[in-house]
Amino acid sequence: MLNATTNVGAATPWQSVAPETNDAGSLSETCALLALMVKSQTSSQAASKTDVELDFKKLEELKQQLAEALQKAKEAADHHGFFGFLSSVFGSDVAQIAGAVAALAAVVATGGAAAPLILMAVSVALEEGAKVGAKLGLDPKICMAISLCSAAIGLCSGGGSAQAASTVTTVAKDVKLGANLVKDAALASGSALSAVAEHYHAAELRYQADATGYRAKDAATNWELDDAIALLQQALCTEQRETTTVSAIIRSNGDTNVGLSNRI
Amino acid sequence: MNSAISTTSVSSFATELAELVIQNETTQSDADRATRDAARAAYLEDAQHQVDALHAAADAMETGAFISAAFSIAGSACSFSATVEKFDVDGCASKTAQLENSSKLCGELAPIAKTVTGDTPQKHLEADAKRFETLAERAKWQASDASSEIDKAYQLGAKLLDIVQSLNQAQDSATNAVIGRI
Numbered sequence: 001m002l003n004a005t006t007n008v009g010a011a012t013p014w015q016s017v018a019p020e021t022n023d024a025g026s027l028s029e030t031c032a033l034l035a036l037m038v039k040s041q042t043s044s045q046a047a048s049k050t051d052v053e054l055d056f057k058k059l060e061e062l063k064q065q066l067a068e069a070l071q072k073a074k075e076a077a078d079h080h081g082f083f084g085f086l087s088s089v090f091g092s093d094v095a096q097i098a099g100a101v102a103a104l105a106a107v108v109a110t111g112g113a114a115a116p117l118i119l120m121a122v123s124v125a126l127e128e129g130a131k132v133g134a135k136l137g138l139d140p141k142i143c144m145a146i147s148l149c150s151a152a153i154g155l156c157s158g159g160g161s162a163q164a165a166s167t168v169t170t171v172a173k174d175v176k177l178g179a180n181l182v183k184d185a186a187l188a189s190g191s192a193l194s195a196v197a198e199h200y201h202a203a204e205l206r207y208q209a210d211a212t213g214y215r216a217k218d219a220a221t222n223w224e225l226d227d228a229i230a231l232l233q234q235a236l237c238t239e240q241r242e243t244t245t246v247s248a249i250i251r252s253n254g255d256t257n258v259g260l261s262n263r264i
Numbered sequence: 265m266n267s268a269i270s271t272t273s274v275s276s277f278a279t280e281l282a283e284l285v286i287q288n289e290t291t292q293s294d295a296d297r298a299t300r301d302a303a304r305a306a307y308l309e310d311a312q313h314q315v316d317a318l319h320a321a322a323d324a325m326e327t328g329a330f331i332s333a334a335f336s337i338a339g340s341a342c343s344f345s346a347t348v349e350k351f352d353v354d355g356c357a358s359k360t361a362q363l364e365n366s367s368k369l370c371g372e373l374a375p376i377a378k379t380v381t382g383d384t385p386q387k388h389l390e391a392d393a394k395r396f397e398t399l400a401e402r403a404k405w406q407a408s409d410a411s412s413e414i415d416k417a418y419q420l421g422a423k424l425l426d427i428v429q430s431l432n433q434a435q436d437s438a439t440n441a442v443i444g445r446i
Contacts, residue, residue: 191336198329209318216311252436
């Protein structure tokens, strides 16, 4: 039963150790077996310790990689937000304002001669409003401001002359052209910026995917680490039990020999 | 006489039984270890597939965004040219109309292209990623179950060894007592 070659490699080699004989030869054999088993457990412990150290290093690397991936994902998210905002400003706000200006300029441009007359009517209305306001006891400063506005609009209207109407139409057309061009350019810029924002969003998703992969590897390494620690623990326990068992066998054999000697 | 006492059938039977049980436990543990290792390998593989699918989904999204932006920019360029052409005194009305039509077409194609080349593949790939995530989670549970079985087997083996050790000690004591009586 005391077969060292078969027992050393087993998970718990001391299991078949039993006191068979009690002469000096078998005692030394038992000690030799104990030495073999302890040696085996020691190599097992050393291997487990190496595994634990390697797993710790691997875990550290994975944690660093995970942190880097998350940091890069955050940076990409920031860029995505910034370019998304710019895209929204150019593609939506600027384009809408330019579109509104172009529409207003189109109205003025197509209004032609009617535009100065409209302005003149507004000027007269403001002038009359200032007078009525003064009579009704409105603050003189406000009345003065209304009068000034009236005078300014009156100047702009140019008294409704044909030359002034032509000038306004030309300016309105230019404004319309400029506004339309700005609108188109803003839309194109908005689209380009949106593409850049989506590029950063894709990068953010990629980094998040990488982080998922690192988490999975981290979990697997943790399992390996747990296994290595468990093996180390088992090796230590087994070594202790082997020593205890063999000591008990030796003590028992000794007791038997002492008893026999006493009887003889 | 010593030999006869030391090979008492009780100890021998117990030892042999323990050997058999431990052999069985070892076989079971080996099977559990194989299951656990396979489950862990499957977990890592599924997690890698999930990562690949998420990468592909991000690529699809980016591609869709680029194609859509290309159509939008082309539409804006056509509109720009049409505006310039319209305000040009020597401008051709038919060319202006053609440019305006092109601009409108590009504007309509942009969201369609985004849906076809970006959003739809992205949704499919995200669904794949979710499926792989589920598979990985299942493999994780299997690995965990196998690890529990291995622990149980180890604890059973340790208990049996304790019993055999106690039996041996009892037998030794009995032997010594018998020797004392002789």
